[in-house]
Amino acid sequence: MNKEQDKKITAGSILAITSLAIFYFVFLGGEYLFDNMIGYHVSSAKVVLAQGCILGSSGIGFFGYSWIERHAGVRNRGLLLITGAAFSVAGIFTVEQHVSFAVTMTAGLILFLLLGFFGSSIHYLAAQLLADSERLAGHVGMAYALGILLQFLNNNLVKVELVEAILLSLFLVVLAGMLSQKKDGEIETGCQESAQPKDGKRAALLLVILVALMTCIFATLDNAVTLVHAAGKADIGQWPRLLLACSGLAAGVIFDLGRRKYMSIIMYCVMLLSTVCVVMIQFGGPFLAGLIVFYLSAGFFAVYFTTGFLALSLEMKRPVLWAGMGRGINNSCALITGAFSVFLLDTGNNLLIMTLSLVLFAVISVVLYLYLEQYRTPEIVSELSTEAVPGCGQEPLQEEELLANFCRDFLLTKREGEVLAAILHSEESAQKIAEELNLSRAALYRHISSINEKTGTGSRIGLLQFYFAWEKEVSRR
Numbered sequence: 168m169n170k171e172q173d174k175k176i177t178a179g180s181i182l183a184i185t186s187l188a189i190f191y192f193v194f195l196g197g198e199y200l201f202d203n204m205i206g207y208h209v210s211s212a213k214v215v216l217a218q219g220c221i222l223g224s225s226g227i228g229f230f231g232y233s234w235i236e237r238h239a240g241v242r243n244r245g246l247l248l249i250t251g252a253a254f255s256v257a258g259i260f261t262v263e264q265h266v267s268f269a270v271t272m273t274a275g276l277i278l279f280l281l282l283g284f285f286g287s288s289i290h291y292l293a294a295q296l297l298a299d300s301e302r303l304a305g306h307v308g309m310a311y312a313l314g315i316l317l318q319f320l321n322n323n324l325v326k327v328e329l330v331e332a333i334l335l336s337l338f339l340v341v342l343a344g345m346l347s348q349k350k351d352g353e354i355e356t357g358c359q360e361s362a363q364p365k366d367g368k369r370a371a372l373l374l375v376i377l378v379a380l381m382t383c384i385f386a387t388l389d390n391a392v393t394l395v396h397a398a399g400k401a402d403i404g405q406w407p408r409l410l411l412a413c414s415g416l417a418a419g420v421i422f423d424l425g426r427r428k429y430m431s432i433i434m435y436c437v438m439l440l441s442t443v444c445v446v447m448i449q450f451g452g453p454f455l456a457g458l459i460v461f462y463l464s465a466g467f468f469a470v471y472f473t474t475g476f477l478a479l480s481l482e483m484k485r486p487v488l489w490a491g492m493g494r495g496i497n498n499s500c501a502l503i504t505g506a507f508s509v510f511l512l513d514t515g516n517n518l519l520i521m522t523l524s525l526v527l528f529a530v531i532s533v534v535l536y537l538y539l540e541q542y543r544t545p546e547i548v549s550e551l552s553t554e555a556v557p558g559c560g561q562e563p564l565q566e567e568e569l570l571a572n573f574c575r576d577f578l579l580t581k582r583e584g585e586v587l588a589a590i591l592h593s594e595e596s597a598q599k600i601a602e603e604l605n606l607s608r609a610a611l612y613r614h615i616s617s618i619n620e621k622t623g624t625g626s627r628i629g630l631l632q633f634y635f636a637w638e639k640e641v642s643r644r
Contacts, residue, residue, distance in 0.1 A: 179296035182345070184310045189342045190289045191314025194225070194282050196321055196335050200328070201262050201275045208268035217272060219386075221279040223502025228283015229495030233488035235284065245347055252343040255281045256336040263332040283495070285339075288346055290473070290491035294480045295609060304427060304474040308419020311469055312412035319408050366541060367482035371489060373538040374479065375496055377431075378472045380531045381438060382500035384524070385468050388441055388461050389501070407458050414466025422474060428542070430471065435535055437467040442524055472497060481610040569638055577621045586614040590627060591634065 198218065205217045239247055258278030265271045297306050317338075325331045422430040441464035472493030480489035570591070574584040589600050601611040615627055624630045 180300065180306055183293040183296040184306055184313070186289050186342065186345050187293050187307065187310035188313035188317065189338050189345075190282075190286055191311055192317040192321070193335055193339050193342060194286060195314065196318045196331070197259060197262075197278060197282065198222075199318065199322060200259070200331060200335070201271075201278075203328075204262050204265035205268070205271050205275070207265050208271065217275070219502040219504075220272070221275045222498040224276045225279040225283035225286070226495045226499030226502065228280045228285075229287045229491045229498065230283075230488070232284045232287035232491070233485055236288075236487050248343045248347050251281050251284060252340055255285075255339055259332050259336050259339070263328050283498070285342060285346070286494055287487070287491040289342070290477065290494065291480070291487045292346070294477045294486060294490040297477060301426060302419075302423055303478060304422035304430065304470060305419035307474045307477065308415045308417070308422075308466075308470045311415035311419075311466065311473070315408065315412040315415065315466075319412070322408075367479065370538065370541040371476075371479050371483060371492075373534060373541065374472075374475050375492065377531065377534045377538055378475070378493055378496045379500050380527060380534065381434075381468060381472075382497050383504050383527060384438060384441060385465060385497075386501040386504045388465070407462055410459055410462040411466045414463045415470055416466075418467040418470040422470060427474070427478070430474070431535055431539055434467060434471045435531070437464050438531070439528075440464050441468075442528075469497075481607055481613060483610075484605055484607055486607045486609060569641060572641070573634065573637060577618075579618060579621065583614050583618050583621075586611065587618055587630075587634070590615070591631065 198221070201221060202214055202218055206214050209217065235247070255278055258274045258281070261274035262271055262278065293307075293310075297303050300306060321331055321334055325334065421433055440460060476489055476491070476493040480486040480492075483489045570584070570588055573579075574587070579587065585604060586600075586606075589604055593600055593603075595603075597611055598608055601608045604611065606614075615630070619625060619630055622630060622633055624633045
């Protein structure tokens with residue numbers, strides 16, 4: 168990798184970390200402001216339900232942005248960003264005024280729907296900039312910690328709610344400005360070898376289920392903490408919240424060990440710890456101790472689902488949908504589990520709570536096993552059938568064997584072998600080849616970049632020349 172590429176990657180990493188951090192600050196700061204303002208009109212239990220509703224609204228935004236991205240067109244992007252930012256700022260100030268429950272609730276729903284749109288776009292940008300990095304989780308953890316730190320300073324140094332709303336609005340405008348600078352086309356990244364799933368679609372589906380199930384536990388924890396905060400018994404914006412930033416940083420470092428090979432297992436262990444938090448709070452233990460355990464585990468979870476989907480997104484045909492899927496799933500499940508978790512906590516039936524937790528753990532364990540099976544040692548190509556390679560037709564057996572031997576010699580994965588076979592036998596554009604392989608264009612370029620790195624070539628043409636020279640040399644033997 169030359170110095171120019173290194174500079175591009177460094178600049179891209181800074182842009183990704185900064186944009187994610189600002190989004191986390193605005194999103195979490197807006198949620199904190201909404202909880203406080205809606206609390207003037209309803210009980211603590213209803214604050215939790217209202218919070219679930221705005222999180223569900225943001226989930227719709229996360230899922231719906233890909234449709235907008237596809238149909239709005241590039242020319243309308245600037246107008247959409249300006250309009251979205253204007254309505255979001257209006258929503259923040261309307262929430263801050265909290266004139267009535269209906270007005271505050273409506274403004275909150277609109278605000279978080281738009282924040283979902285912004286969040287999906289930011290995560291897609293981050294996926295393009297970071298998904299090939301060996302330190303993907305570390306970058307996500309750094310962004311999350313910075314966002315939490317900004318929120319902490321805003322909550323504790325700014326005592327006037329109007330000023331708090333102004334700061335959130337200013338950062339939101341900055342975020343919209345950063346998105347407006349995004350150019351179309353692929354963003355060049357370095358190619359770092361990391362674990363790739365055998366089947367991207369299957370891995371994505373299993374990760375959706377896994378995150379949804381884990382959210383049931385973490386949403387219940389969050390609701391338990393919010394109930395105490397809304398009742399005025401504790402302020403969750405005080406110093407223990409800094410532990411959330413610390414856990415985000417720690418998660419980033421730990422998850423990146425072994426090229427994220429152990430990330431899911433570590434997350435599973437942290438989830439066990441978080442359940443201790445539910446038991447601690449439910450059985451009348453010290454709230455502060457439970458809050459500390461919650462913050463330490465919640466940071467790990469946020470980094471986990473963000474990193475998981477960022478890494479997977481470029482393997483999918485619609486990466487813009489999948490990049491922010493983690494946050495979308497988390498927020499949507501928070502809405503679904505909100506009412507039930509409040510009811511469960513209110514019953515005080517500790518036996519029922521423990522039983523449901525054990526059932527959840529059992530189901531999560533099965534899904535986690537299936538998910539990890541998708542990330543066993545990448546399969547090196549030993550044979551390639553013509554049916555597996557779109558556009559190849561019926562090739563002579565000798566050529567199939569040569570291609571398989573090439574893949575073995577240069578340690579290409581099965582997917583990389585399919586990409587190589589496609590570009591060897593096709594004169595179509597990169598976009599057309601990507602569609603035939605059911606990949607995004609960015610994922611195709613990423614695989615080609617990886618093949619270039621393994622073969623010591625510098626371009627698609629150079630790779631083709633290298634392959635045919637190798638084939639000619641082998642045929643002479």
